Amino acid sequence: MDTKDLDARTYADLLSRYIETQDERALYGAEKISKSFIRKNILPEEIVNLHIQALLDIYPESRDQILPSMNFLLEAMISYGLAHQEYQMLREKQLEIKSEIQVAARMQKMLMQTEIPEIKGLDIGVISVPANQMNGDYHHFVKDKDGSISIAIADVIGKGVPAALAMSMIKYAMDSFPASRMSTSTILASLNRVVEQNVDPGMFITMFYAQYEPKTGKLHYSSAGHEPGFFFSKKKNRFIDIDAKGLVLGVNQNTTYSQSELLLEKEDMVILLTDGVTECQKDGKFIEREDIVEVIKKYMHLTSQEIVNRVYRHFERLQNFDLRDDFTLVIFKKVV
Known part of the structure; x- marks a missing residue:
């Protein structure tokens, strides 16, 4: 079982436990697994898809009620994920340019003193x-x-x-x-x-x-x-x-x-x-x-x-x- 399958199993268990008990300890578990998602660079749409599969496993009889709304959310997250990636790339480029300008400003100050x-x-x-x-x-x-x-x-x-x-x-x-x-x-x-x-x-x-x-x-x-x-x-x-x-x-x-x-x-x-x-x-x-x-x-x-x-x-x-x-x-x- 690879790490993604392990994360999917853990996520499904935490979701099931929380739905049944409303126990906040399950939320703490969700916070922990979220950090794991970040470390492994899991995209938002992948998390939504994981959530859909977990819900369908818990409520197989409600598939027709759950799936349309979840598919809508999945499409939204795909667009969000692409926009977020673009934003991150622009932000990294901006930070790179800012760093270069700081270096240039220090050089200018030294040269023009x-x-x-x-x-x-x-x-x-x-x-x-x-x-x-x-x-x-x-x-x-x-x-x-x-x-x-x-x-x-x-x-x-x-x-x-x-x-x-x-x-x-x-x-x-x-x-x-x-x-x-x-x-x-x-x-x-x-x-x-x-x-x-x-x-x-x-x-x-x-x-x-x-x-x-x-x-x-x-x-x-x-x-x-x-x-x-x-x-x-x-x-x-x-x-x-x-x-x-x-x-x-x-x-x-x-x-x-x-x-x-x-x-x-x-x-x-x-x-x-x-x-x-x-x-x-x-x-x-x-x-x-x-x-x-x-x-x-x-x-x-x-x-x-x-x-x-x-x-x-x-x-x-x-x-x-x-x-x-x-x-x-x-x-x-x-x-x-």
């Missing part, structure tokens, strides 16, 4: 939080030999793995630039050609690129369609939009970019961000840029890193801890 450089007289704070596992935002710092610092912040118009791959390409393109410093407009023009030649035509990248010279206090910058940042002038005691214009990367390989300049004095502050900040929502409506300024004002007495942390937590709570887009905020202020 950038250290905040120590620049005399400059206090820098950064926070970058992906809405999903893969980050479509990018920020990068490079400290030059002369003590100046280059700052890049970018955003892919798109989400998920394609956006993350595009950002990785941008990172490596920037790493390939010569050590000698180029103007911010030249950097964007070079990146624009890389994106136009290598990225899907339906995907675009915005970027703000700046270079700060500690000796002069000058900030040179260019923008490729990126979300305008803010400049806080301590002398004027007000926030001003950093209104730099330029076409997003990847549209036209012959695009040129302009370069602008700001002079930073003591306690002046520059705020750079992605649209994941400006597109936060309150009561189903996008916040205004003035709302961001008001939140920053509350924490201006803190260090730059504490400011970006507090601003992020504010808007995270505002959206019930459910980010709809990648959130990146960079703040640096002149402290001497």
